[in-house]
Amino acid sequence: MRESGPSPTGPTAGTALLLRLVRDGRPRTRAELAAESGLARSTVAERLDTLLDxxxxxxxxxxxSTGGRPPSLYAFNPGARVVLAADIGATHLTAALTDLSGEVLAExxxxxxxxxxxxxxxxELCRLGGALLDRADRARGDLMGIGIGLPGPVEHRSGxxxxxxxxxxxxxxxxxGFVGGRLGAVTLVDNDVxxxxxxxxxxxxxxxxxMxxxxxxxxxGSGLIAGGRLHRGSQGVAGDMGHVRLPHGAELPCRCGNVGCLEAxxxxxxxxxxxxxMGSPVRTSGEVAxxxxxxxxxxxxLVRQAGRDIGEVLATAVSFFNPSVIVIGGALSLAGEHLIAGVxxxxxxxxxxxxTRDLRIVQSRAGERAGIHGAALMVVEHALGPAHAESPVPEGLPVPIR
Incomplete structure (x- = not known):
């Protein structure tokens, strides 16, 4: 997700900009931060004190050293806070505690x-969250926020x-309200994909x-990255390709109430x-794979044909959206190359x-961790973005989006 550079005016923008610079992992001197941010040295010094505190x-x-006293280097400290990331699927719940770089501390x-x-x-998620904090030996006050992915349409603004x-x-x-009220932290919710x-x-x-x-x-389902940023659409349901009707879907009933959907x-x-x-009893997509x-x-x-069916919908999306990468993930993608070959x-x-000249269609590299990484990133980007970067300590955390 691309971060647009905040305007270097006002205290909040200055703090967010310095955070954005140091979060790339490269330590910088005060002079380098002033040069790269365009902020006055006095402003940089003030913001650095806030971030150090x-x-x-x-x-x-x-x-x-350039002949005098060696300058101090400043680096982002991803261990300063933790995030509870949750990926809720149709039949599973994965919860993980991560640091601010997305590294999983307990899962x-x-x-x-x-x-x-x-x-x-x-x-159950709240119970797991408390247990993970205990396992990682972190206090409730260290929890910067909670990110949750759900397997259905979500109005992102209200969660x-x-x-x-x-x-x-x-x-x-x-x-x-339910999760944030019990664990005492800002809670953001989005569609799992x-x-x-x-x-x-x-x-x-x-x-x-x-992408x-x-x-x-x-x-x-699908998630869209447009211009380097996640594109949710006006109501948060962009990418709901599973309920596009296939011409040969016949009258197969879908759980959404329609018939002939790709998902069905x-x-x-x-x-x-x-x-x-056909005589091979299986229950889940993982067992199919x-x-x-x-x-x-x-x-x-069946998996190869499923790839072709998915490819029918994606071919239209490619014509409309013109992505450079299509990533195939989820449990059924673990069936091997057959699904992707059909796509x-x-x-x-x-x-x-x-x-399609430069289009790559590939299997997910993040695998089962994609949802956890994304949920953690959603929280970190929200908490450390321009709107909230001036108050990054626990008592200054934003309230849940309503």
């Missing part, structure tokens, strides 16, 4: 049906799910201005159902040569 900045080894993964409802799922097809009881539920796109992009494709991340698991044809649940009917890796001809055939087959055949 907060713990977000620290002194490191002295810089090379827990449990099987949990999201259809059990928000009270059950979020209560509330909106008519999620596979999440009964979640519609309009105040997720930030959006945070996966965010994590994958920052960790492995930061140079790509336009599509596709999650193929129980359902199918090529999602992990659809493939598992067909394999079970394992069967394909084991050489099952039936599984390989490539159709996209390269049906899209214009100019649109």
């Amino acid at each position: 907060s713990g977000l900045l620290c002194h490191t080894d002295k810089g090379p 827990e993964n449990v099987s949990l049906d999201v259809a059990a409802g928000p009270d059950v799922v979020l209560e 509330r799910p909106t008519n999620p097809p596979i999440m009964p009881g979640w519609d309009g539920f105040d997720v930030p 959006n945070i996966m796109a965010l994590g994958e992009h920052r960790a492995h494709w930061a140079e790509a201005e336009h 599509i991340y596709v999650k193929v698991a129980t359902g199918i 044809v090529a999602g992990g649940s659809a493939l598992a159902r067909r394999l079970t009917e 394992a069967l394909a890796r084991g050489g099952s001809v039936a599984a390989l055939t 490539r087959e159709v996209v390269y055949q049906r899209s214009l040569p100019l649109a």
